[in-house]
Structures are given as C-alpha cells and as structure tokens.
Amino acid sequence: MKFGEFGGQFVPEVLIPPLKELEKAYERLKDDEEFKKELDYYLRNYAGRPTPLYFAKNLTEKLGGAKIYLKREDLLHSGAHKINNTIGQALLAKKMGKTRLIAETGAGQHGVATAIAGALLGLKVDVYMGAEDVERQKMNVFRMKLLGAEVIPVHSGSKTLKDAINEALRDWVATFEYTHYLIGSVVGPHPYPTMVRDFQSVIGRETKRQILELEGTLPDAIVACVGGGSNAIGIFHPFIEDRSVRLIGVEAAGKGLSTGKHSASLCAGEKGVLHGMLSYFLQDEDGQIATTHSIAAGLDYPGVGPEHAWLKESGRAEYVAVTDDQALKAFVELSKTEGILPALESAHALAYAMELAKEMNNDEIIVVNLSGRGDKDLGIVMEALSCSVSQPL
Amino acid sequence: MFRKPALITFITAGDPNIKATLEFLLTLDKYSEVIELGIPFSDPMADGKAIQKANVRALKAGTKVKDVFNVVREFREHSETPIVLMTYYNPVYRRGVERFVAEAKESGVNAMIVVDLPLEEAGEYLNVCEKYEMGTVFLAAPNTPDDRLRMIDEASSAFVYLISLYGTTGARDKLSQLAFDLLNRAKRVCSKPLAVGFGVSKAEHVRELIKAGADGVVVGSAIVDIIGKYGEEAIDPLEEKLKELRSGLIL
Numbered sequence A: 001m002k003f004g005e006f007g008g009q010f011v012p013e014v015l016i017p018p019l020k021e022l023e024k025a026y027e028r029l030k031d032d033e034e035f036k037k038e039l040d041y042y043l044r045n046y047a048g049r050p051t052p053l054y055f056a057k058n059l060t061e062k063l064g065g066a067k068i069y070l071k072r073e074d075l076l077h078s079g080a081h082k083i084n085n086t087i088g089q090a091l092l093a094k095k096m097g098k099t100r101l102i103a104e105t106g107a108g109q110h111g112v113a114t115a116i117a118g119a120l121l122g123l124k125v126d127v128y129m130g131a132e133d134v135e136r137q138k139m140n141v142f143r144m145k146l147l148g149a150e151v152i153p154v155h156s157g158s159k160t161l162k163d164a165i166n167e168a169l170r171d172w173v174a175t176f177e178y179t180h181y182l183i184g185s186v187v188g189p190h191p192y193p194t195m196v197r198d199f200q201s202v203i204g205r206e207t208k209r210q211i212l213e214l215e216g217t218l219p220d221a222i223v224a225c226v227g228g229g230s231n232a233i234g235i236f237h238p239f240i241e242d243r244s245v246r247l248i249g250v251e252a253a254g255k256g257l258s259t260g261k262h263s264a265s266l267c268a269g270e271k272g273v274l275h276g277m278l279s280y281f282l283q284d285e286d287g288q289i290a291t292t293h294s295i296a297a298g299l300d301y302p303g304v305g306p307e308h309a310w311l312k313e314s315g316r317a318e319y320v321a322v323t324d325d326q327a328l329k330a331f332v333e334l335s336k337t338e339g340i341l342p343a344l345e346s347a348h349a350l351a352y353a354m355e356l357a358k359e360m361n362n363d364e365i366i367v368v369n370l371s372g373r374g375d376k377d378l379g380i381v382m383e384a385l386s387c388s389v390s391q392p393l
Numbered sequence B: 001m002f003r004k005p006a007l008i009t010f011i012t013a014g015d016p017n018i019k020a021t022l023e024f025l026l027t028l029d030k031y032s033e034v035i036e037l038g039i040p041f042s043d044p045m046a047d048g049k050a051i052q053k054a055n056v057r058a059l060k061a062g063t064k065v066k067d068v069f070n071v072v073r074e075f076r077e078h079s080e081t082p083i084v085l086m087t088y089y090n091p092v093y094r095r096g097v098e099r100f101v102a103e104a105k106e107s108g109v110n111a112m113i114v115v116d117l118p119l120e121e122a123g124e125y126l127n128v129c130e131k132y133e134m135g136t137v138f139l140a141a142p143n144t145p146d147d148r149l150r151m152i153d154e155a156s157s158a159f160v161y162l163i164s165l166y167g168t169t170g171a172r173d174k175l176s177q178l179a180f181d182l183l184n185r186a187k188r189v190c191s192k193p194l195a196v197g198f199g200v201s202k203a204e205h206v207r208e209l210i211k212a213g214a215d216g217v218v219v220g221s222a223i224v225d226i227i228g229k230y231g232e233e234a235i236d237p238l239e240e241k242l243k244e245l246r247s248g249l250i251l
C-alpha cells in the first residue's frame, strides 16, 4: 500500500469507504481473465496497441552517440498514453456499477481520454478543469464537449490542475455512491498510484519484448517525462529489477529551476502531503502549495506520484529537469529529423535523451517514451517560437 | 472538554487579516462553548466555497502558521474558552508533527482536528498529541461503519466530530436525515462527546440536533460568510448571528 514512506491515504474520513470499495474491486478484477481479455480487446482494437518501438535512425546518426528508440505512444487513439489508463479505469467503474465518471484535467489530454472512454462504454463524464486552462486550451474543451462530456471550469485557488483535482475530490465526497473518480496519473490516495501504474505498465512490457526482438538486449537507459509520473512509471516498472537499465525521469524546469517558475517537484520540492498522498511537493515553509509553470501543460503540477518519490530515495531511478526552451528545441529537432511532432511533455524526455546520447557509445541504447503527439501544442509552439527561440524555423 | 450543550463556532485565522481575527475570537467567545480556528491552506479540498474563499483571503493577507499560534496566545490573555485548531495535514507535516503540536500547545490550543489525516495515517500524530497532552478530534461520516466509529471514538480524546452529510463544508438550508442517523448510531457506539457539523447554519438546525442528542453543534460557513461580506466590520452582524444560533440551544 506504500512505497517506502510515500503514498498512503491522506483523505477525509468520508472517502475511506469508497477507496476501500475501489481497492477491493480492483484487487478482484485485475487478475480476472474476463476483465483482462476485455481490456486487451479495447487496447488492441480501439486504442491501437501494441505501439511500435521505432529506431530513430536519422536522429541517432545526427547526434552520433547511443542508438535512440522511440516508444510510439503518440500513435495511440487520442494521441497520448493517457487512454491506457482511462479505458482500464472506465471498465473497472462499469463493473463496479458506477454510472458516472469524473476527472481532472490540466491541458485537457486526460479529460479527452476520459471523455473517449466514457463515450465508448456509455458512462456520463464530467471533467473539472481550471478556469485558466479552459481559456488556454479551448480546442480540447471543444473536443471534450463533442465527445459528450461536460467541462466544469474551476475558479478556486490558482485555477489550474491542482485546483481541478481539489474540485473533483469535492464532487466525489458527495457522489461516490454512483460516481467513479478517474484520476489521470499515478497520484492520489492508494489504490490510485498502484492501479494507474498497472494500467500503464503495458508500455514497459511491450518495450521489453520489442527491444529484445530488435536488439537482443535490454536498453542501457530509459528516459520519460514526469508530470504526475504515469507514462514514466508505465515504461519503468517492468525494468525495475533489471539493474543494468538506467531509469531517468525528466521534470519540467520551466523558465529555470532558479527562477521558481517550474514544476520540478522531485528536483526542487520537499516532502509533503496533498491529494491523498505523501510525496514531494513544491511548497513554502508553511506547507502552502506553490503555483507552478511549464510550457507543457501536462507537466504543470506541483507534486509527483509516490512511487517516483520512492524510486528517487532508493536511488533506483534518476530525476533531472529540462527547461521550456530545451523542450521547444527538441520539439523542432524531432519534427525535422524524423517527421514526428512530439507532445511538449514528451519533448522534455527527448531533450534530455539527446544530450545523453551524445555522451554514450554508439553500441548503447536509449529508449525514449514518446508519451504523446504534438498536434495539441501547435498554438503554443507557434507563439513561443516567434518570440523566444532565436533560430528561425 | 466543554459545557453541554455546546455551540462550537468556526472561523479561518487571518481572514481578512490576523488583527481582525483576535477581535472576532473575542466576539465568538461571548457566545461559544468552544471555538474552532482554521489554519488557512492553499488547497482546502474538504471545504465548500465559503471557507475556500476565507482561506484565499487569509493567505492573501500573508497569514503564516506562526501568526495563528500568536493570535491564540493573545486570546489566552483574555479567555480560557477551549480552542480547537482545524488544519489540513501538510502544514503540520511540513513543520514537523512534534514541533507543530508543541508550538500549538504552548500557545494555548486545547485540541486539534486534522481534516485529511484518517486513523491509518495518524500513528506518529497520536503519539505526539499524547506526549504534549494535546486533545484530539477525529471526524466520522455517515458512511463510517460501526467498528470504525468505535476506533475513531477511542482515538479522539476531546470529542468526536460527526459530519452531517456527504459533501464539503458550507451552509445548507435543511439538515439531512443522514445527520440524525449517524448521531443515533454514534450515541450507541461512542463514549466521547459528540459534535455535529457541516451544513449547520441556523438556530433551528442547532435546536434539532441538540434535541436529537448532540452534545455540541459546529457552525462554520454561516459565520465565515458574514466575515466574507463585512470584512473587518463584521462584529455587529456576527453578534446578531451568534445570538440567533445560541437561541437554538434553548429547547
């Protein structure tokens, strides 16, 4: 139930029974053959699994170092890894007899993935989204509405992702009898960090099989971006016992760690308790949670999943941070060299991997989890490139 | 820890500023058996709109945890009325549980409620509270089963706080049947005094709950709303509301 000292169930009393109900249902269903078959069916035929592990030959040759492989989660339906989790949880919710899903969303990716799962499985969906994010991400708001979901703007606090989670929790304490709270990352109270990790671990299991097929050996390093940490834990988890594989999580350094305008909770945060879990958070000396910044809305969260906190403390995984500008450059680089537009979140992982590759030998292998595609970010990238990157396109 | 029946009143410390808090405490003192004082927090996820806004006002005014301890200390120069500190866990955890409880005790706090710290996570906290003779209050909800209610009763040295509904804090028009069902169950299961809160906002609610056997009734949002509306000028309308609520104690 805990990862070392991290994780736990730091929630108001009223949520203890619904969390126990969820834990019981999940424990019962996760090894149930019928459930696994159904999930596998949707992942294959609806979401588009397995995703390719693609050797980025052009990029590798250009950098002249380690071989870079891309795990193509960007090719999934909805454009990101989030759907691995939303289909899993929505199926679970349905088996539990819930008729409604609620979700929080920052950029709207998880909201869209939840709306899709709701449409697919016939569940009503309400998505909480910070009022500022609603303004910044109009297209995704429209997308969610088209998919039949309701988007509820959150005007409290900093009006961003963490406030959307607060509001979803407030909804859930009043509606848990018929509502499942579909959390979008490996955060929140137990059992969410474990359950979401299990649903996302399909990424790592496929990667392992694919790299062994392609190279006959395990990779030397796996690099993934870390917001809440679901795509990272998904690809890391099946490799945790393989000690030779470096696991590297990349956080958002925003405008630079020294500016305070970032969302690198593992690199620059302190231990704390929020949203049901003990983990690392960006906060002040009184425990007030900080406001965060990243050009990648999906990384813009002041905390991180408890299993990552534990992987950091135990030394099994390393965590680094990459700035907005570095991520933008990687975004452009991958677009030009490989014809792939990465999500700005994934571009953080890519930016670090590109630096790392140069320091490694060309018989070594790096796998980058390309967690999503960049189409959703075109507006932001267009605006950012016109003023902050000196290189013309 | 209190005279029965008790009117327990809540405000958020530092709303709209810490100087006003002392005056409000002295006003509440005239009409309350117990005062609950909230530590403002950036992410009050168990609170409805009224108390959320109070938290925002208090933090905007720059309220720090040490200011809250200081205002309790000042209040103690005037009154012995029990003060229960209501907080989320992160401010406690961040300061260090032992340091937090020691400072609270030293400033004159009688008991603490930590909204998002259920029994399972409360081991260290309970040990520290025992060591410093800090009273503990745990919450129970309408969906808390009897065996758990018993454990909550055991862990609560001051009183047990019964949540009257499924939802967040906030004034409601009517009391839910859930409140009475829980109260009846708790009367059977618990040995500590029972206070009912969440949604209680009128003299009529106070009366119904006391009649049904509650030892105390907690009113928060209805008071905080007045501070939201009148700011530093809230004393007179507060007195009026408190008098009304108090009339509910007379059956």
Ligand SMILES: Cc1ncc(COP(=O)(O)O)c(C=O)c1O
Binding pocket: A080, A081, A082, A107, A109, A110, A184, A185, A186, A225, A226, A227, A228, A229, A230, A231, A232, A297, A298, A299, A343, A345, A346, A371, A372, A373
């Ligand atoms: C494409 C993409 N990658 C990564 C993330 C970050 O989330 P996590 O750290 O849970 O993978 C998001 C979140 O919205 C995302 O959309």
